């Protein structure tokens with residue numbers, strides 16, 4: 066990211082230094098980077114407390130990159146009171162008050178609020194992962210943190226400073242974000258699901274009557290594919306369809322051919338501008354979609370063998386579309402078991 070400061074001023078450098086310093090990460094606010102040794106702070110739940118309460122998720126486990134699993138209730142990051150109460154809580158409140166109403170109510174919050182909420186979820190996980198990996202006694206064992214991942218992490222954290230009103234994205238959203246409606250589920254615990262891919266900054270999350278999908282670091286490139294979802298935009302999704310869209314958006318996020326570039330001009334707030342994604346390069350934004358590889362993503366997200374998903378025509382099985390590519394409504398009341406009983 067290129068930053069342009071005014072003469073004699075180093076405010077933007079200070080901001081970047083504060084949020085990029087990863088020494089003693091456990092003693093700094095995960096959002097603003099402030100030292101927490103003296104002030105008031107809390108342990109912020111990465112999977113928000115309201116969702117854990119409402120959907121009964123305290124004992125749900127998440128598997129981290131280092132292959133340890135951790136229950137949601139223990140998945141926390143340090144957060145200063147200022148960020149927690151005044152910066153993040155309004156975003157959480159907006160989301161918690163609308164997800165049970167569905168797509169329209171959530172979309173009315175605006176794309177940036179949705180981006181910040183999903184961005185905070187994914188970033189909280191990434192922060193936790195990086196802290197665990199960096200603190201490990203033997204850093205040579207297991208997962209490697211690539212320079213690319215660190216750079217993406219820094220850029221993403223910079224954009225999350227919008228929650229603190231110290232950064233403003235001028236006329237762009239740093240990621241692609243989609244919202245769908247979910248069907249009503251018979252039990253609260255069925256009304257939540259979460260999938261992510263930290264390497265490509267994909268996140269899929271459903272809560273109540275709303276499903277979210279995002280590729281958070283693509284500069285909106287995937288959103289240019291939005292007409293792709295136009296036919297199914299009003300479908301009330303079955304949980305298996307949520308997983309199918311996760312596979313689509315996540316696989317697409319691995320096909321990006323370029324990283325977005327930004328210029329930030331120091332101001333109050335600092336103004337970030339995105340350079341045109343195309344640039345001078347004629348290559349398409351995405352590598353070609355390969356059905357064989359997509360089938361593997363779908364198999365992963367559905368928890369079934371890939372051999373169940375290939376059709377004789379070479380296509381991959383879909384639950385989103387019926388004959389003539391018409392949107393397909395699958396009633397959870399009729400098909401509650403997923404996914405095996407409706408394969409084939």
Ligand SMILES: [Zn+2]
Nearest residue numbers: 094097145148
């Ligand atoms: Zn803070």
